[in-house]
Amino acid sequence: MVSSPLSDQIFANRQIKLDTLVRLRWLxxxxxxxxxxxxxxxxxxxxxxxxCLALVxxxxxLNFYLHFQFQKSVRLSSLQATVLLAYDSAQLGGLLYLTxxxxxxxAFLLLVPAVVSxxxxxxxxxxxxxxxxTGIATLLVFFHQPLPxxxxxxxxxxxxxxxxxxxxxxLTMLFMSVYAFRIAQERHLLANALSATExxxxxxxxxxxxxxxxxxxxHELGTPLATIQLVAKExxxxxxxxxxxxxxxxxxxxxxxxxxxxxxxLRSLSGDEHNNFTKMRITALISEIVEPFDxxxxxxxxxxxxxxxxxxxxxxxxGLLYGLGNLIENAVDFAQSCVEIRARWTDNGVSxxxxxxGPGFADAIRNRLGDPYVTTRATKNTNEPDTANxxxxxxxPGNALNAGGLGLGFFIAKTLLERSGAKVSIANKDTQQEARxxxxxxxxxxxxxxxxxxxxxxxxxx
Numbered sequence: 001m002v003s004s005p006l007s008d009q010i011f012a013n014r015q016i017k018l019d020t021l022v023r024l025r026w027l028x029x030x031x032x033x034x035x036x037x038x039x040x041x042x043x044x045x046x047x048x049x050x051x052c053l054a055l056v057x058x059x060x061x062l063n064f065y066l067h068f069q070f071q072k073s074v075r076l077s078s079l080q081a082t083v084l085l086a087y088d089s090a091q092l093g094g095l096l097y098l099t100x101x102x103x104x105x106x107a108f109l110l111l112v113p114a115v116v117s118x119x120x121x122x123x124x125x126x127x128x129x130x131x132x133x134t135g136i137a138t139l140l141v142f143f144h145q146p147l148p149x150x151x152x153x154x155x156x157x158x159x160x161x162x163x164x165x166x167x168x169x170x171l172t173m174l175f176m177s178v179y180a181f182r183i184a185q186e187r188h189l190l191a192n193a194l195s196a197t198e199x200x201x202x203x204x205x206x207x208x209x210x211x212x213x214x215x216x217x218x219h220e221l222g223t224p225l226a227t228i229q230l231v232a233k234e235x236x237x238x239x240x241x242x243x244x245x246x247x248x249x250x251x252x253x254x255x256x257x258x259x260x261x262x263x264x265x266l267r268s269l270s271g272d273e274h275n276n277f278t279k280m281r282i283t284a285l286i287s288e289i290v291e292p293f294d295x296x297x298x299x300x301x302x303x304x305x306x307x308x309x310x311x312x313x314x315x316x317x318x319g320l321l322y323g324l325g326n327l328i329e330n331a332v333d334f335a336q337s338c339v340e341i342r343a344r345w346t347d348n349g350v351s352x353x354x355x356x357x358g359p360g361f362a363d364a365i366r367n368r369l370g371d372p373y374v375t376t377r378a379t380k381n382t383n384e385p386d387t388a389n390x391x392x393x394x395x396x397p398g399n400a401l402n403a404g405g406l407g408l409g410f411f412i413a414k415t416l417l418e419r420s421g422a423k424v425s426i427a428n429k430d431t432q433q434e435a436r437x438x439x440x441x442x443x444x445x446x447x448x449x450x451x452x453x454x455x456x457x458x459x460x461x462x
Contacts, residue, residue, distance in 0.1 A: 015075035045148035093136035101144025118177040229256040319416035326413035334358035360428040421457035
């Protein structure tokens with residue numbers, strides 16, 4: 001568990017509610033009360049039961065104070081939550097001091113505050129709390145009241161056994177804290193990345209719907225413009241040629257006609273003769289995606305089968321457009337001089353390969369690509385969203401694993417393409433050659449991204 005600015009930013013938006021800690025403490029109070037009363041009255045063991053109940057009552061008073069002093073919806077800062085969890089650790093340490101220290105089988109409850117902190121707080125606060133719990137456990141090895149036992153004579157446990165319990169408590173706390181922290185961090189990262197994906201897809205969907213909105217606007221405005229044009233014609237006929245108002249009427253009619261022509265063009269966007277705005281052949285779709293990158297100084301080669309008669313017809317899916325555009329932009333960014341886009345299709349499937357002559361995928365991130373926040377791009381300010389970094393794909397070896405950017409580009413592209421039914425895989429051009437020639441030194445000779453769709457899931461007429 002390593003503290004980092006990224007983890008701090010992630011957990012800063014995941015502040016725990018005060019009501020959650022209060023409810024957890026009520027559960028602990030109930031369990032502690034039942035345990036003390038059962039051992040004291042049920043088993044008849046002699047120990048400082050009154051002091052134990054006083055410590056339990058102190059926690060109950062604190063819960064009542066927090067309940068009536070603050071609203072349930074209050075979210076605690078990391079420091080406030082750590083202070084409350086530290087109190088819980090100290091209170092449990094006091095109970096264990098009165099009931100045998102680490103010899104008490106309930107000593108493992110010391111792990112609970114650390115695990116709660118690891119799930120909801122930045123790493124540095126969990127480290128502080130774990131250090132406090134370690135100190136409490138160490139003190140309990142040497143300072144504690146006798147373990148409650150029948151007849152008042154508890155067993156004399158060997159020092160080595162008690163030391164083993166101490167080691168077990170500390171190691172279990174560390175393991176569970178690190179495990180809980182990593183699971184929570186990955187869940188938060190994935191949730192944030194999926195939110196970014198949904199936002200990108202929504203924006204692309206809005207752009208895709210603009211032609212429909214334009215058609216609707218043209219339809220609604222057509223009638224009033226026709227009325228204006230008709231009235232202007234009537235006024236123009238009735239006015240004398242030398243009337244000063246006639247020139248304004250002529251201008252009004254001409255501008256109304258111009259507006260009518262513009263609306264006619266907008267209305268035609270969704271017409272049958274402009275089906276490229278709803279569905280298009282795969283060759284046209286790829287050409288449209290590639291067009292914005294033709295001015296980047298990198299040659300983009302599009303390769304299709306000789307027979308184009310059976311090519312797929314695709315819906316103009318915003319997610320598909322954004323995902324493929326993302327990968328092509330990334331290939332252009334890292335290519336030396338050439339990017340090749342090769343499309344193939346059969347009656348059962350459609351495959352697309354995007355390759356370049358750049359440095360290829362770095363070994364350090366090749367197995368992690370597709371996870372959110374994996375990037376090797378360097379940005380000027382890593383605290384700002386890297387909107388330009390739409391694909392942290394392949395970089396020269398030796399670059400830092402997280403030099404900059406959010407690393408969401410490839411994740412978003414892969415997620416959007418997989419939603420369209422695709423399977424995405426990555427490799428370097430020389431991977432297969434290396435497998436055949438074991439003596440050859442490793443040389444990265446370009447990145448390759450293979451995408452495959454079942455044809456039935458991709459075609460527009462399905």
